[in-house]
Amino acid sequence: MKATDYIYTYVRHKDEHDLCRLEMRSFFGFDVSANVLISTIGIAPSRSPFMKERLDVFYKGTSLEDIAQQVEQLTLGTSTFRVICLNTVDLDTTKKIGHSKRRKIEREIGLRIDGEPDLEQPDRVFGVMVLDEKWYFGEYVESEAVWFQHQQKPHMYSTALSTRVARAVANIAVPHPESVRAIDPCCGIGTVLVEALSMGIDIVGRDINPLVVLGSRKNIAHFGLQGDVTIGPIAEVANDYDVTIIDMPYNLFTHITEDEQLDIIKEARRFTKKAIIVTIDTIDHMIEEAGFTIVDRCIAKKGTFSRQVLVCE
Structure with missing residues (x-):
């Protein structure tokens, strides 16, 4: 059965709120301040470091009984199933449902499904939830914290992006990877590359420092990924790319001047249509001088x- 809508729930730290909303806008074209979002666009929840789960909506109703009647038409054959109620926390203005009531809801819906229940290892997991007095039922997809596995790399820098930020930045740059070619021309130890490659994004890396290129290659290989990382300055990038991700170089050992920062952005403008630039400095004037617009x-x-x-086009 094809989903009519997708409902996502979110968990994020207060410091991540703005980054999460920018990722939302990249995925869906809009954002919400709440911890639940409804869209017609399907995104694998494991892609986002902030998504907790996704409900692929099959049925909608005005009451639990309405949903219960609709699920009677669901035939699973030999597949086993489990039903879980997703109202374990407050979802926007909808208050959480207590444990005993959630179990009652799950039983009530489960008894209406033509199939064999299995609470331990079901073939399929279904979710039921209420939002703003509307009820929803569908396939349940839980997020896997893939980014968490990438926290411990063989080679690390204290100033590198965290894996959560790197994953969100990769999503902001390439929300829909099909036919998109990306490059990280100042890739450092490959934090963004690892996250992007793990999501199937077509991305290559580059750095002027041979040692960090070696570290980047080892980090990518450590997680069983394959990616091309070359040595050389951004000025030597010869191919065109749909999007560029630049985490502006900085730390105690990388003394980069404003002119050098501007040169990096100008070079990126030469071979890309879109750039995601991460910076600790305010460089709006450089973005404009290089020919980009911050969108x-x-x-x-x-x-x-x-x-x-910064999302620049």
Whole structure:
């Protein structure tokens, strides 16, 4: 059965709120301040570091009984199933449902389904939820924290993007990967590359420092991924790309001047239509001088430390 809508629930730290909403806008074309979003666009929830789960909506109703009647037409054959109620926390203005009532809802819906229930290892998992007094039922997809597995890399920099931020930045750059070619021309140890490659994004990396290129290659291989990382300055990029991701170089050992920053952005404008630029400095004037326009932005915070994420076209 094909879903009519997709309902996503979110979990994010207060410091990640703006970054999460920018990722939402990239995926769906709009954002919400709440922890639940409804869209006709299907995104694998494991792609986002903020998505908790997705409900692929099959049936909608004005009451639980309405949903219960509709699920009677669902025939599973030999497949086993389980039903879970997703109202475990407050979802926007809809208050959470207590444990005993959730179990009652699950039993009531499960008894109407033509199939064999299995609470331990079901072939299919269905979800039921209520939002703003409307009821929804469909296939349940739980997010896997893939990014969490990437936190411990063989090679790491203290100033590199966190895996959560890197994953969100990759999604902002390439929300829909089909036929999109991306490049990270100042890739460092490959934090963004690892996240992007793990999501099936067609991306290559490059860095002027041979040592970090070696580290990037080892990090990619460590997670069983395959990606091309070359040595050389951004000025030597010869191919065109649909999108470029640039985490502006900085730390105690990388002394980059404003002119060098501007040169990086100008070079990116030469071979790309779109750039996602991550910076600790305000560089709006450089973006404009290089020929880009900032079409969206956010602040990604970690305690007192902040980065700007700029979407440039």
